[in-house]
Amino acid sequence: MTQEMQFNRHQLGQLVGASKQDHYYELHYSTGEIARLYILADGIFRFFLDPSKEFNENHSSLVNLTYFNNHLFEKSRPRATSDSLIIQTGDYQLIFGQKPALMTIFDNHLHRPRMVQASSLELGKGQSYEFLKQNKNEFYFGGGLQNGAFSHKGRQIEIKADKITGKGGVISQVPFFWSNAGFGEFRNTEASGSYDFGKLNKDVTVISHEESIFDSFYLIGDTPDEILAKFYAITGRPIMPPKYALGLGHIGNYQSTMWAPSQAKVRNASLFEDGNYYVRTKNPGEASGKGSLNGEEEYQFSARATIDRYHKRNFPLSWMVANYQGQVDDGAFESFAQYAKEQGVEAGIWTSNIPSFAKGYSFIMSENSSPTALGRNQMVLKTLLNRKRGLILTNNGQSGSQKDSAIIFGDSGGNWENIATQVAGFIGAGLSGEPIVSSAVDGTNGGGNAQIAIRDFQWKAFTPLLFNMDDQGDFSKTPFAYNNKMTRINRAYLGLRQKLTPYLYSLIYQAQFGGPIMRALFLEFPHEQINYTDQVKHEFMLGDSLLVAPIINGREDGQGNSRKDNLYLPNHRMMWIDLFTGEKYLGGRVYNQLSYPTWHLPVFVKGGAIFDTGKRNFVFYPHGESSITFYDDNGNSDFIHNHTETKVTSKLEGSRLTIEIFPTKGEFTGMDSEGTTSLNILCDHYPDGLSVKINDQVIKMQEYGTVDTFAHAKEGFFYNTNYSWLDEFDQFQEKRQTALQIKLSSRSITDTKIEISLPNFDYGSQTLVHSITDSLLRSPKQPSVDLDQVTAHSLTVNWPKVTEEVQIEINGILHNGISGDSFTFHELTPNTRYIMRLRNVAGNKVSEWSEPFGAITKRAAIDYAIKNVKVNSNYQAAVSHPLSYLTDLKSSSEWQTQDEFDEAKPLTLTFAFNQVELLSRMVFTPHNIDHHNDPIEVGLEISLDGQTFQSYGEHFHWKADSKNKVIGLRNIKARAIRLTVYKSSGPLVAGKEVVFYRDKSYFD
Known part of the structure; x- marks a missing residue:
């Protein structure tokens, strides 16, 4: 502990007493603090320490505990040892060390701890710190939408919503993280925080918040799904959006946009x-037309138009917001909403107030x-x-907002x-x-x-919501x-999304x-360490059946295709x-030198998938054994009590394939209780001996020899050597895939x-040969x-x-495809x-194999950047673009x-360092968008003491x-630097950033 820490906060003293109250255990510490331990459910525990001893349950509005009862608390059994208090509840022991005051959650079933504090809590005025032991192969996730990262081991993340939509920004403030060791922690606070998952000390995780109250929920689960489900038990389940939300959306400004x-x-x-x-244009003098909702100004510039x-170009529009951050005329909006409804489009309204001033909208953007x-x-x-069912869209979030809204945002x-x-x-x-984020x-x-x-459109066709945000x-x-x-x-990818909607809707329900x-990737393949790391942060599984690997750079091959x-x-x-070509790949390896024409996004179907x-x-x-349950409802009603579930299984054992489609369970208003069934089974060869049973009764199936005759048949099968379900x-x-197609009458x-x-089925057997x-x-x-040629990456x-x-x-x-x-x-980790x-x-x-060889990548340039x-x-500075953003x-x-x-x-911009620095540049x-406000003539001054400045060269033009501007400062020592802007390209x-780099001798 540093001297500064000692002055500003203190460690929690030893445990000196404990008692079992009506709803919680009360713990007393030698430094005067009192804490309460709640046992809310199996694997959900709450440790609440309030230095003021008020224990106000309303100190935060993030949780709802009305659904929990006192049952497990009453059954819990405390016992004291010479050095600790142990509370037994179910399969878990909550161990509170006496001196030092440490908490451990031990799993009796696994015979190992799930969570261990490394040192006692540190508390101070407006701050609190928790220290957890970190294992070598322990990975951490959570913290909200941290732009550019999903796996946080070795990193420090900020718990705040800074409205920065690019890399390093934080869209949502979620004080919740979890570890693959099988525990999660949710801090019940609206104060900002910082979570260090081993950046300063690889053996310790440091959880800090700018609040003296320490109110933390500990969640134990054997799988990530269990931990997340317990997080939802505290903060609320995610919304189930109305079905139209999965269609194509458009957000535009039809109130102030002008056209020249x-x-x-x-x-x-x-x-x-x-x-x-x-x-x-923003110049009224240049404009010849102006946006409007219904064509009040000129129809072609209106929201109706x-x-x-969209519809004229065969892009079915599903939802629309026409008043980008602007107030609307009630009558005009109601007229537009009615027209939109007639065209099959749900109208939404963007408002910061309670939107009772207009009628006709189906959802709210806020x-x-x-x-x-x-x-x-x-x-x-x-x-x-x-x-x-209503829908609320927000451009930010926090713990609990998932139960009421989805997050959508724009970027450059x-x-x-x-x-x-x-x-x-x-x-x-x-x-x-x-x-639900897009x-x-x-x-x-x-x-x-x-x-x-x-x-961008291609990969976002595989995200929960798909939309454009125009006129900005x-x-x-x-x-x-x-x-x-x-x-x-783009039209083809929208059509693909429509076909995948039943699959995507089922995932949203799950x-x-x-x-x-x-x-x-680790959620589906937890036993491969690579799946927990940044090496795979640019690809994802959509559910358990599709792997999407977006094109993330402009590298091309000799034919102009994406590399x-x-x-x-x-x-x-x-x-x-490959979803589009049907080409088969063996897993467990990295593929390189792949080539994708503009129409082709790298999307892979997992063997065994069912759609x-x-x-x-x-x-x-078909591949191995797989099962999926498709969910459906009418898109608007109470989905919990009004929906259907249809289970489908596939089992390929040797050369025998068995497929079962079980009776649909449940009902909802408007459902079709009768219907035809079609099966399209990808295969490599003609499969002999087809057998079809309906309710255990074998039915005779007729084979058809052409596409046309099969298209007109009510029941039968057809071996299609030119099959495509993505027409x-x-x-x-x-088209070069083959499939057995089966039709069953209503x-x-x-x-x-x-x-x-x-009984005689083959699909991909040659692919699986090693x-x-x-x-x-x-x-x-x-x-x-x-x-x-060694670089940082x-x-x-x-x-x-x-x-x-x-x-x-x-x-x-293993890396394949290298010639x-x-x-x-590329994309390697520095140093x-x-x-x-x-x-x-x-x-x-x-x-x-050859003899091993290798090298160490160079340090990243950011390592040499002077921080703070x-x-x-x-x-x-503008309120939304503060000066602190520059450094x-x-x-x-x-x-x-x-x-x-x-x-x-x-x-003048005066930059001050914490010490005298030896610089390089x-x-x-x-800034990103235009270059109307770029500095175009500047001067530089250097100071060794932070007070007296001397000019450094002539003015720079x-x-x-969009190019970065570099000023060489090799071997220059400075305590402060002043940059003076004499001319700008705009008003x-x-x-975006001013970065000062140390000389590379810094790490010598």
């Missing part, structure tokens, strides 16, 4: 129905995720919708980094109890890069904003009970199938059990790492070419040792002046563009 005439050659110009091109435009605001909005929707478009950042952030949100396709402002926009920047964000080819691709929708390296497919016993594309049209990818993509490739779905048996080591195939000699390997293809094992992970005599590994082996490959034969730099300015080392935050820049009054990162001054 333009030409086709202008990049951001949009073609309208009158045959002319227009661009958005946007609905027409910037306020507080329990009070969400509760009010829910009550308004309940009254308005007459018991139908036209940016590859945002895709990578959001993939990891969405995974992390699901692991934090926020399963962001606008291609962001809100910025944009203009068609390749990024289309890759220069470029249109609709899925038809670019050329015809791009439009056709989320009620702890199962994330977008899943980290994909470092794609990991889990489990060496698992077969993975329902709607109306009992099932698709099977939207047939325009981009030849029957009662609630009373009918279907069993299909195929490589054979051939002693005649010479092993590689002298492979090596090119030390001249990449290593280049060279070897004498013997075969066309090689495999490289790097830190125990030639040289390969560069990390990589041990490699290489072997030659010829068909399914491989050589012996204080900055002052003579200009006031927070987050490239996603942005500083901007509030007052207009005056050349007669140069802007200063880097200024311009910078271009107003304000803005910037």
Whole structure:
């Protein structure tokens, strides 16, 4: 403990007494504190220490404990030993050490502790610290939507909502984390915090909050789903959105957006129905048209016209917000909402107040995720919708908001980094109890890069919500904003999403009970350590059947196709199938040098997957034994008591495939109790001996020989050698999959059990054959790492070419798809040792491994950046873009002046370090969207004492563009630096970051 710690806070003293009260155990400590221990349920414990001894249950509004009873508390048995108090409850022992005052949760069933405190709590005025032991292979998750990260071992995360939507920002404030050791912890506080999962000390996790009350819930579970379900038991289950929410959405501004005439050659110009091109403008003098809800100004610029435009281009629009952050006229909005409803579109309203001033809306969009605001909005929707399911969308969140709202937000478009950042952030949100989260396709402002926009639309078609947020920047964000080819691709992915809606809707229902929708790989494959790490943070499982690996950069091959390296497919016993081409891959390895044309997103079906594309049209990818339960309701009603569940199983044992479709359980208003059933079973060869049983009675099936005759048949089967269930993509490739298709006539779905048996079945058996080591195939000699090309994130390997293809094992992970005599590994971790082996490959034969070799990646540039730099300015900063953002080392935050820049009054930025630093350079990162407010003439001054400054060279002249501005400071010592802006490219001054780098001798 540092001296500063000692002055500001103290350790919890030894346990000196304990007693069992009516609802809790009361614990007394020698330093005067009193704590209460509650046993709420099996594996849910609460430790509540209030220095004021008031124990106000309303000190936080994040929890609801009305559903818990006193049953397990009453059954618990305390006993004292010479050094501790032990409370036995179920399979758990809660052990409170006497001196020091430490808590341990021990699992009798597993014979090991789930959670152990490393040292006593530290308490002070407005602060509290908890220290937990951290195991070597223990990984941590949670903390809300932490942009760019889902796995936190070795990191420090902030518990706050900073509204920064890019990398390093935190969209939601969730004081909840959990460990793969089988415990979670939820801190019942609305105060900001900081969680250090081994960054300062790899053996200790430090949990701190800016609050003296320590009120923590400890959650024990054997699986992540169990821990998340217990978190929901305290804070509320996630919403089950109405079914229309899964369709395509559009958020636009039809109140203040103005349009000016333009030409086709202008990049951001949009073609309208009158045959002319227009661009958005903020200058009324340039405008020739203005947005409106119903065409009150000019119809083609109205919200109604946007609905027409979507439908005319065959993009069925499902929901729409037309008043981006603006008030509306009641009559105009009601008229628009009625028109939208007639077109099959649900209208929502964006408001910060209780939206009782307009009628016709079905959902609410808000910037306020507080329990009070969400509760009010829910009550308004309940009254308005007459018991139908409401929907609230917020652009931020906190613990408990998941029970009332979904999180959606916008970002800067036209940016590859945002895709990578959001993939990891969405995974992390699901692991934090926020399963329904999405962001606008291609962001809100910025944009203009068609390749990024289309890759963003593709992967977001596999997220819980899919929507565009328009009219906030220069470029249109609709899925038809670019050329015809791009439009056709986006239309195909929307069609695919519609087919996957029954699967996605079932996943959203499963989320009620702890199962994330977008899943980290370890949730399905927990025994592979790689799945807990950053190496796989750019891919995810959608449920348990689809692996999605978004394109996250602009790297291309010689044909202009996207180049994909470092794609990991889990489990060496698992077969993975490309969703679009049907190509099969063996799991348990990383694939490299994959090539994907613009229409093709890397999406893989897990062997054994079963899909329902709607109306009992099932698709099977047989492999091993699998089971799925499809959920359905009418999309609006009380889903808990009004829904159906249909269980489907598939079992491939040897060459015998058995499929069972069980009777549908449950009911809801409007359901079809009778229906046909179709089965589409992917296979490699014609399967002889089809047997079909209906309620254990064999029925005779007729075989059809052509697509046309089978299409007109009511019942029968057809072996299709040119099969495709994704006909939207047939325009981009030849159909080359084979499937056995079975049709069954209409029957009662609630009373009918279907069993299909195929005794001579084969699908993917050749894929699962592992490589054979051939002693005649010479092993590689002298492979090596090119030390001249080592960077913080990449290593280049060279070897004498013997075969066309090689495999490289790097830190125990097998890499496939490597050809030639040289390969560069990207996306590596800085300052990390990589041990490699290489072997030659010829068909399914491989050589012996080479001798191990390797190298250490360089330190990341950020390691040399000076942290905690204080900055002052003579200009006031905008409230939403504070000056502190300029030195927070987050490239996603942005500083901007509030007052207009005056050349007669140069802007000064004075940066102060904690000590005299030996520098190498200063880097200024311009802001993202436009370059109207970039510094274009600056001067620099150096100070050794923080008081006296001396000029450093002449004025620097910078271009107003997106390139970082670098000023060399090699061998310069400074305690402070002053940057003076003499000219700006616009009326304000803005910037994303100013970073000062130490000399590289810092780590010598």
